Amino acid sequence: MTRGKFISFEGGEGAGKSTQVARLVERLQSVLGDRQVVRTREPGGSKGAEVIRNLVVANDAEPWSAMTETLLMYASRSDHLERTIRPALAAGDWVVCDRFADSSRAYQGAGGGVAQSFIEQIDAGVVGDDQPDLTLVFDLPVEVGLERAFGRGLFETRFESKGLEFHQRLREGFLRIVEANPQRCVLIDAVGSPDEVEARVWRAVQDRLL
Numbered sequence: 001m002t003r004g005k006f007i008s009f010e011g012g013e014g015a016g017k018s019t020q021v022a023r024l025v026e027r028l029q030s031v032l033g034d035r036q037v038v039r040t041r042e043p044g045g046s047k048g049a050e051v052i053r054n055l056v057v058a059n060d061a062e063p064w065s066a067m068t069e070t071l072l073m074y075a076s077r078s079d080h081l082e083r084t085i086r087p088a089l090a091a092g093d094w095v096v097c098d099r100f101a102d103s104s105r106a107y108q109g110a111g112g113g114v115a116q117s118f119i120e121q122i123d124a125g126v127v128g129d130d131q132p133d134l135t136l137v138f139d140l141p142v143e144v145g146l147e148r149a150f151g152r153g154l155f156e157t158r159f160e161s162k163g164l165e166f167h168q169r170l171r172e173g174f175l176r177i178v179e180a181n182p183q184r185c186v187l188i189d190a191v192g193s194p195d196e197v198e199a200r201v202w203r204a205v206q207d208r209l210l
Contacts, residue, residue: 004035004089005209006130008100010177011138012170014148015190016197020138021098023198024205028094031210038088040080041098043072048079066112070119073104078126086130101127102135102177102185110173111166134208136201137178138190142167145190 007024009017025039043053056064056072064072077100088095101123108114146167178185186204190197 001090001092004091004093004095005134006085006089006095006097006132007205007209008097008102008132008135009138010099010102010106010135010174011188011190012140012142012145012167012174014145015138015140016148016194017098017138019194020136020197020201021096023194024201025096027202028096028205032094036088036091036093038084038093038095039098040084040095042080042100042103043076045080045085045097046083048083049076052076052079066108066114069112070104070108070114070122073108074122074126077101077104081127081130089130097132100132100135102137102174105177106170106173110176111170132184134205135177135181135185136188136204137174137185138188138197139171139174140190142171 009021011017021039021041025037029037042049043056044050052072052075056069056076085095085097104123105116105119109116109119142164146164175187178187186208188197188200188204
């Protein structure tokens with residue numbers, strides 16, 4: 001059985017990732033025939049990982065340090081990989097994930113100050129060779145993204161309330177990830193209509209994977 005492909009979506013708050021994840025899953029399913037397209041997310045994506053998600057994102061206060069968040073995220077990611085991602089890829093299915101390990105590099109690393117060397121060490125142990133085949137990093141001005149997020153009432157996570165400077169560091173962190181990983185990452189301009197952004201996403205998927 002040929003291994004499936006693994007696509008992750010990344011970016012700051014309000015970038016429109018979830019809308020585009022749904023569109024890509026539908027479009028891929030229409031062209032891949034018998035292969036299944038598994039839609040998933042982080043934190044979460046498996047039973048155990050969803051439990052940890054509730055600990056991390058459902059609190060408006062700050063009960064966790066950035067280091068503790070990193071450990072929680074990778075505990076969640078480990079369960080997600082074991083129960084959802086690896087079995088799907090082994091079966092030849094494609095996986096489309098709304099956030100993955102680059103969010104730890106950006107949120108807890110660039111945003112929260114956890115050493116990137118530490119994140120890379122734990123990533124090597126948890127994720128290993130199961131890195132995404134393609135990572136689409138959505139980029140737009142921080143003020144636009146936060147306005148979108150708050151305008152839709154998406155105050156699910158406390159990350160949206162961390163302040164403008166945090167989100168500026170976050171954006172810069174994602175841009176550095178793209179620059180450092182050109183073989184895996186494609187920067188997607190998230191400004192524009194959903195149809196315009198969808199066209200950019202599909203072009204990247206065609207160019208890299210189809």
